[in-house]
Amino acid sequence: MAHAENDDTTLYLIDAMALAYRAHYIFIKRPLINSKGENTSAAYGFTNSLLKLISDHEMEHIAVVFDVPSQDGTFREDIYEDYKAHRDPPPEDLLDNLPRIKAIVRAMDIPVAEVEGVEADDVIGTLARDAEHDGADVVIVSPDKDFKQLLSPSISMYKPARGDQDFEHITAESFREEMGLEPSQFIDMLALWGDSSDNVPGVPLIGEKTSQKLLREYPDVESVIAHADEVGGKRGQNLKEFADQARMSRKLVQIKTDVDFGLDWHQLRQANPDMNELRRLFQVFEFESLLDRVDLNGDGTDASASSQTTSGDDSDALSFDFGPYEAVKELDPDVVDYGFIQHRDELEAFAETLAEHDRYAFDTETTSTDSMIASLVGMSFAWTPHEATYVPTPLPDGTSTQDVLDVLRDVLEAPSTLIGHNLKYDLVVMRRHGVDVQGTIFDTMIAHYLLHPEQAQNLNDVARSILNYKMEPIENLIGSGRSQITMREVDIADAARYACEDADISLQLAEPLEEALREIDLWTIAAEMEFPLVRVLAEMEHTGIRVDTDVLDAISERLADELDDIGSQIYELAGTEFNINSTQQLGTVLFEKLDLPVISKTSTGRPSTKESVLEELSTKHDLPGLVLDWRKTYKLKSTYLDSLGELVHPETNRIHTSFNQARTATGRLSSSDPNLQNIPIRTPVGREIRKAFVPREGWQLMAADYAQIELRILASMSGDEAMQETFRSGGDIHTDAAARVYDIDPDDVTRDQRRKAKEVNYGIPYGVSPWGLAQRLRTSVEEAQELIDQYRKSYPGVASLLNQLVEEARDKGYAETLRGRRRPIPDLTASNSNRRSAAERIAVNMPIQGTQADMIKIAMNSIDSRIRQSQLDSRMLLQVHDELVFDVAPGEEDALKSLVETEMNAALPLDGVPVVVDIALADNWLEAH
Template sequence: MSDNEATGHPKTLLLVDGSSYLYRAFHAMPDLRAVPGDPTSPATGAIRGMINMMQKLRKDVRADYAACVFDAPGKTFRDDLYPDYKANRSPMPPELRTQIEPIHEVVRLLGWKVLNVPGVEADDVIGTLSCMATARGLRTVISSGDKDLSQLVNEHVMVIDTMNDKVRDLAGVEAEFGVPPRLMVDYQALVGDSVDNVPGVDKVGPKTAVKLLTEFGSLDALIERAADVKGAVGENLRKALGWLPTGRELLRIKQDCDLQDHIPGLPELEDIRIGGQDVEKLKVFYEKYGLRGLVKQLEAHDVPPELLEEHRSQKKVGAGPGPGGLFEEPDLSGLSRATNLQYETIIAWEQFDAWLPKLLAADLVALDTETNSLDEMQAEIIGLSFSTEPGVAAYIPLAHSYAGAPDQLPRDEVLARLKPWLEDASRAKLGQHVKYDRHVFANHGIEVRGYVHDTMLQSYVLEVHKPHSLASLAERHLGRSGIDFETIAGKGAHQIPFQQVPIDKAAEYSCEDSDQCLDVHQCLWPKLERDPKLKFIYDLEMKSSETLFRIERHGVLIDAGLLARQSHEMGQRILQLEKEAHDLAGQPFNLGSPKQIGEIFFTKLGLPVVKKTASGAPSTDEEVLEKLAEDYPLPAKILEHRGLSKLKGTYTDKLPQMVHPRTGRVHTHYAQAVAVTGRLSSNDPNLQNIPVKTAEGRRIREAFIAPAGHRIASADYSQIELRIMAHLSEDPALLRAFNEGLDVHRATASEVFGVEPAQVSSEQRRYAKVINFGLIYGMSSFGLARNLGIETKAAAAYIDRYFQRYPGVKQYMDETRASAKERGYVETVFGRRLYLPEINSPNGPRRGGAERQAINAPMQGTAADLIKLSMVRIQDLLDQQGKGTKMIMQVHDELVFEVPEDEVEWVRAEVPRHMAGVAELRVPLLAEIGIGENWEKAH
């Protein structure tokens, strides 16, 4: 009797391609160690990644039997068949090799059968087990990124690639490769496999292979009729006829391996029935490898097996592939309360009236909006959800519109009744990325007050180097998986807008978001409360979020007519540059084609090769063009053409199209939780990348204007990172230069070149400026030489002389690198933590990059903190004094304002004073301001 007949429903065998998983885990994770900062401590990156992947897979896929299959060391039958099989594969990195045994151990402790069978590959074991499962009436799910396993797919077997979100079932394989699974091994034999060093037919790629198999039906039929294939393809095919059967045999996955010694219970599968976690041994393992967060998860979510089974029996089977669904709905952890979720959908006023007192009585409410757009200035509310305590949430559908949608409470009336609570600053609220929600409510005329917490910003302050989405936070800190948006709305061209998502699915999705947000907050907030420095940074981020909302909301006025004229002029110049480039080349060519540029440069004109690409071809990247442009006119023309084309496409053409129809202004979005240094990122449009050092960039800034009766003011810090370096290093000479108000570049030139300050030449000052800023960014002697156009030896001598004159800087750099290696992070002056996952990496370039970051990040991060402190203080000042001045942009160390004429003198005096006074460093801060009719005139 099959399992289906015995139980009345199909059971599932889940097979994991462990070898594929462990390489993915190794390459996806940074160089983590059991003891952070100790390079001699065991590597754990692949171990951690493997645990995460295996836990997520088990949550996502409901299975009755499961095994994780690894390649065994040593030769296989394929090596005997073809001695050059896999001959070009690189050896396993030693850092990964040391993690193999621990990975096997922890996978077993997680409840999986671990298999590694000598003499055959993991694919063959997977093929054999899937064949056995099919014979017993089971469905098989194979989790792997290896396309070779597609040949095993049939109506009972599917392959899922969780990293790339692919499902390779019968239809999926044919859609991806152009042939059905039964022809996959024929297809692979024709194309070959460069990874395993298995040749195919010369010059036959995927498209040609599909065409041949479609026409002839199979590889055997193609071999029989090889004489009918015309042209070069036919010639190459006939040359390969003797090899193709061997190639196919190498690539064919075995389905008849002898596994009896490894799974004694075969052909029954009881030996691989999925088991529970060995909690106590897992705790010991996690402690041994420094995985303390996982220990806490075990302690927080350890529940009896009977509760686990009860929970599973209550979970619905979701919309996964196959009859009845394959994938369980998520949230198989957090079980101590997940079985008692109380999610409600409010579609009647009686329910609303029952919930409103809960909102008014709650100490903190998690609030989430569901909208019809990611554009915060355009988005309208489709529904709202609230969570007042863990496991309790409600969703109010307000604008779902699809055939058969039930009646919903009127949106305007619901929002009107919620408005007093939403605008009451004494009612504490929580969200995930609250700046977006502020905009959404503002689109409906509601100014939300009382947002006291944002889980995205909590994560950004605590763990800047990790993802900050709610889904990743819930999984990382709670062990809870959430319903993916694509699960309820579809993906790609087939994705539906939220208003068309069925209300029952939308309610569960949105309630879960609010519930998880509250849950994550209760996990992260105590960590911030315990650390005064991190709490200070978090408070700063929350205040910055509110100020940035106002900056974004107000927007900036542009002169669309001026931009149109500039765009026309740039277009004319671009055409002229193209003609000049063609003349210099002696022929027309595509200025955007690296291949054609390479042919012109190196084949026709014989220009020197500066460097080569990974494939060995001469490079024509930006760095090469800049180097060649020093001596040759054609590369200079191409560079100018590229620069103008980018400015035209990004700004002069695009900005007028981005004017909001309601406000008549351009509204950028400031991403607050992206840069690890704390700096903001401007996008849609990016106002921080308009070049200030080129005439064209400055002309674009002229189009940022003030309305009638107003002026533009631009205030920025002077030499802020050098001042921060003086503060951090406490170098006496640097401190003296800034405290005495000296020209720091002239002072540096005086020290480095051994001349009196008054005797420093403009060239010497320029050199000193490059040295000052270069060392902040960890520039090497090679980099300095390239920047100054001098010999590397001379540049090294300048750096040595600099450190002799500024020994405090050298000492600070050495101590910072050492501290970063020990702790795994550096800090800003104010306590923002900047993590450096690669600081102890065995990979030299990665480690070197992290060491340079360790020097620069405290300065960039402190500068980011200072501009945020200034932004918040000045906005408070404007509010307190009832000024009409509006802050309209933040660009790196610069704040830009729109100022009424009668407030110009106040802004000129007060803004720089308050910017300079936001913090006391060992050197004075200096802020400078300009006023003008447009941004360029003010800068």
């Protein structure tokens, strides 16, 4: 394209979301946080790029194009309902920056182009072609590769570049030189290759290089499909089998250039930036360096001064460096030394070499993300950065999986230091394949979680955050959606490259993560609590728990009758039958038929029927309360009673829940498949579900529960003498609280008063608000506020602690437990009062709940160690909230009870308050609890 640097017939189209994403991740390791606690990284980085563009190119025609989500989606969802289905939602910090970016763009008098229901790519594509047809040149500013399909003699791209360059200029000519294809063929290339970020399936086993090669021989997708027999092999077979999928993918990736949205590119002009508004915005967002660079620290009297007038030589105000952008690293075959074992003699030599290293990274490749059904496909090892070895199972020479494991068994079961990401999964897989991997654990997922508990913990995100490294997506190998294959079907060379990268990057992460943990005194928690717990949880998952499905079926039948009964009552009150599960139909009944007040609305503007709304409406009409009862009953039946039986493992006949060690910001464990933490224990039916959890034949279940542990932690941390005395004397903390709050004798406390005091007791550690307490008690906000006020007067030590915790967290920027676990809380200084209030509740809750989490984790490690040392057959099965559940072998009841009680009591002693553990044995979990 011939540049029109001083020509008013060049249109610059800026892809807002792509540049905002890029700016956000540039600063991911060191986010820009202003004095209000707001993350302004995306707005700063975007503005920096935009100003650089303006300083380098005089421009008149320009627009910044945004996506505008529509509840009806786009035409691409009509073609393929899973389009972008697996894409993670944008980070909240990024979304918070979009209004800032728009405000800055508008202050610069740059048009904002956005069309509801039309993706930004299609807006840009249509504007670009319209301008091209009118004889104008077009520059698309975006890092998105998809725009390469639009390249022509008149349309080019500015891609934010790596290194010390400003923008990489991509033209139709440079594309042809690099790819050996015409730009229009890039649509076909993407159709065959697929796009994992948008969940475009493509054709399995056809990646970037293969699609490029095929299109050099055949001009388009249809021609490639027509010559599938000539392609041959598995790829040729897939081209025939997934031909329609390739055609569909082409429709998904092709940018529309004929959208009728009424925008005229001639009107997209920058003319008169509002320098006063720009100065104000930069001051509000605290972009001091940009104030200097754009020379906005003056008096600002010339509000009409165009930025173009100051874009001259290098000394000019707008001539500045592109910013702190670091090139994102990716796999470079010339830098790494990755290989795989093909023959048994190579394997034996490798085992001898591996045995010489007492610290190495380890990763497994399998056929499933479920460790209890996954079949081992291979293992990767790394002990030197940029070098790794993959051991496929079986080997290419026919050496069986079992023989491979036998060769490696001694070294895998030796006491080395094992580095990996989410090692619990690998330990369970290996245990199922007969290898008990030993050694000290260094789990990079857990290490990163301790440092950044609220960030994403998958290996891709951690590598991007810590190493500024982008890993190869697994979708490149196995595809996605219905056409997804398993790692078993992937070419060994491709699987080896992917697996070696996993092990290598895990190894490279270990050192900086350990340094960071030591720097802020979290290494002890990692090394002595969290890393050892990985092995304990792996053992618990592998063991599983027995479930009596007959009990589940009986409860399910009864609940079906209850649902029918509640439904009949709802229909009678509504005067009509409707789908109770349909929020839209329920809204019609509540707000149109019954004329109940609208409490809040959804993001689409419809009246909300969420739980808190129904709770509030239940004080005005009986129907909302019945709907709540129906929902709870329906959820119990569908989530647990109708699905628990399906989770029984076909080989073990037990349920193997997954324990999530890096999911909650407080440090507490969660579980999934099934989520045992969510089985309600306050309702009769919820408790009854526990009756289905039973021991092995001839054994017993034992449940050990910390008694009122969060309140005991609160009493200890606060030093409140009244609360501590209740616990020391063995009194009832809820009765005593009610007596103090209502200023009556404990003997005169009514059942309802104790109930209310109990809600306050348990609400305080969670930073409960008067409104929240009113919802729980179904009372007025005024009464709830009075209860909280009286509670604070009754327990002055507690009241003082709550204020202290907030102030300490605000001062430090984080809350911490008694053992030093941290949770960053940047919103404590947020200007938004709702966000600030929520942050204050976290500052109160985290030290208490997090300390409880630390306590039970320490106990679990100690108990597991003692069970092994004592050579008991009994096993720890479950951890749910403050409770541990065990399978108890005959004759080991007393020994295990004594062991568990001792270790749980000693895990984390509390000053001024005794720790009490309730223990019981029975034939099912309900009776043992």
